[in-house]
Amino acid sequence: MADIREDLQRALGTSYTIERELGGGGMSIVFVATDNTLGRQVVIKVLPYDLAASVSVDRFKREIMLSAALQHPHIVPVLSAGQAEQLPYFIMPYVEGESVRTRMARGPLSVRETVSILKDVARALAYAHGRGVIHRDIKPDNILLSGGAAMVTDFGVAKAISASRERVTLGGRSTNSGGWNSGTITSVGTSLGTPMYMAPEQAAADPNTDHRADLYALGVVGYEMLVGAPPFYGRTPQALLAAQLTEAPKPISSRRYDVPPALADLLMRMMEKDPAKRPRTANEVARLLDDPSVMSGEFTSLRPAVATSRSWKRRASFIGVVGVLLAAGLAAGTYFRTREAPAIAAVGAARAATTSQKSIAVLPLVNFGGDTSDVYFAEGMSAQITTALSKLRGLRVAARTAASSARDKYNTPEEIGKALNVTMLLEGTVQRTSGRLRVTARLINIGDGATLWSDMFERQATDLFKVQDEISNAIVAAVSPELGTSVALAGSSAARGTDDLQAYDLYLRGRFFFQKRGEDALRSALAFFEQAAARDPAFAKAYTGIADVYAVLPLYSNVRVDSVLPIGLRSIDKAIALDSTVPEAYASRANLLALGWRWSEAERDYQRALVLDPNYATAHQWFGELLLLNGRVDEAVAQLRRATELDPLSPVAFGSYGLALGIAKRDAQAQAAVRHALDLDSTLLVTRMMSGGVQLYANHVPEAVHQLEAARQLDSGKALVLGVLGYAYAKAGRTAEGRAIARQLEESAGKRNSAAGAAARVYLGLADTARALTMLERAAAQHDVSFSTEGLAEPFFDPIRHSPRFAAVVARLGLDKRLLQ
Structure with missing residues (x-):
């Protein structure tokens, strides 16, 4: 091992200083080193002598650098590759934290922790698969945990080794497959995967093995995180391969009792022997993991997500009231599916009209290095380019939040373009090496995927802000002719607001x-x-x-x-x-x-x-919500519709739009809007609250109760959630539960924000209008924050709308008198 370290240090020269050996697996020997140029730690992985002898070094470098193009928040990138005395190596950022393998040594993971890790890995796989890269060796050792997130490492390494293997002689015959070595399968363990996590088609050396092998391996990892051991633990490599081909894993429910059925079923489906019976894509896995039913067995699915031999379904739940998070402006995205209901059809028509115009989205530039300042440099440049392009006449620029969300949700430019309703995408990368900055940029036509323009800019990195201005202006100037227009270049610090x-x-x-x-x-x-x-x-x-x-x-x-x-x-x-x-x-x-x-x-x-x-989508949304609070419903509908047009991936904008439509008594349109909000992100408390409110507006009480109970699972301590749930219980005839919530809220009024206003809602559901008015008056006297987020225009307040006491509350709040109509 000392010889390898010495050879590697000579090859690295003074650029890197090897500090220590971190360990290794079947594929590489791992060292931690200091990048002397940037003053950061990196990991250097070297192929051992016996494995290096059977690969083409040049081919290995070419293959490994293909993986360097993968830039995603949940993928550890490859920084560079080289060779030391014919030993191929590659360099990656050093990730502070631990592997899933290390974490599992302390015992099985909770359901919540398991789902979080699975989601991050599924998103990383979706991104890589969309670019034609299959991992082939997903296992706990290759999933790193850092800062509350999971990152996949060694992407493409198995493929690089496999593709670069030279024909060697084993046992007197020429072969590519290697042989058995110390209880592991050298051929499979290094070129195709690890037997414990290997899909049956990998074990059978099927040349048609595709991305679904990664889904199988991820299913095994999920099984192991929950149960504490993979399905066929303790067997020899040969027996493992045989089991992967022929045996079904024992049901998770037989080994751990508290795993929600939806999660257990998904993992078992991912481990199906037949690839056709697994989820079709990693994106599908990520969507299924977003379903709250995988976190709690109390949730049940309502409608099918995909047509399969099993009854696989996806939740479509709804929750509601202008809630605590209305001003949050949260954005998340999935593909926009136009529905038949008029509200969503109208948005779809608006989108179709704008698609014929020139439109562009600037995806966040991807930072190749691990240096923090480079990350912010990339973010700042993305913002500057977006700002400059937004000044071009005749060009519609997608909101930055929507572009960022779409980049994380979708794999291909076509999917991102459709989700954002744009005709072009601008994507790029940033890398800092040896005091120089290198920025690449590419303009893509969504219609056919063709590259309309691309270029690389390289500058000295002595003044990051100056370089940022120069390169962002150069990109905008270069792209504008392709857009058929021109632009005045961005000012130096205008987009940032500071030169510090x-x-x-x-x-x-x-x-x-x-x-x-x-x-x-x-x-x-x-x-x-x-x-x-x-x-x-x-x-x-x-x-x-x-x-x-x-x-x-x-x-x-x-x-x-x-x-x-x-x-x-x-x-x-x-x-x-x-x-x-x-x-x-x-x-x-x-x-x-x-x-x-x-x-x-x-x-x-x-x-x-x-x-x-x-075109400031969030301002349209917030303004619409302000108008709704004041009972100016038609104006609110117009503002919120515009917000959904400008930011079609914002679940909160669609949820608020649905509330406004519901208050306007446009029930079918309101239902369609909140359904779409949940399609965009069903894990947000605010979208579920809003959807539940719309159900109550339409007197769909059982469905409202079901969805609001789901909201309480997401946050059981929110007074606003309890207030609407208590109202729904009362309307459902569950008066004892409603009264218990009302007492709880009333007792905490004055000590807990929004408690008095929430209690008033429950009393309205219980038809105790006198007590409801008393609690509203108390909330007004306490300057209850709920009046800035919840709407007195909602039908809940109709029984007291003509009461002089209600009019006095409206006057004290300074709200519009239209609330009294």
């Missing part, structure tokens, strides 16, 4: 935590935004971030609105004073003003934001 790299880094970290929500994440975001502002006091976006945190913090913690509102308003006023051209700042201030019940001022700021950027 550290301040910008802190700001982006703050945005990362802000999107995660939850009290802890929001407080982390606040700390980063405040550090960014301290670093650059003229950085307007940092103050906008501070204001955004204070606007939503009362929704996730028990802080009083009046304690955070003045701080948030001071921050956003400073942001606007520093830069009055940023639409996000006005939308942020409008959010805060609505939190303080300053409705007309909030409306003016939303209008200012939309004048600055008429």
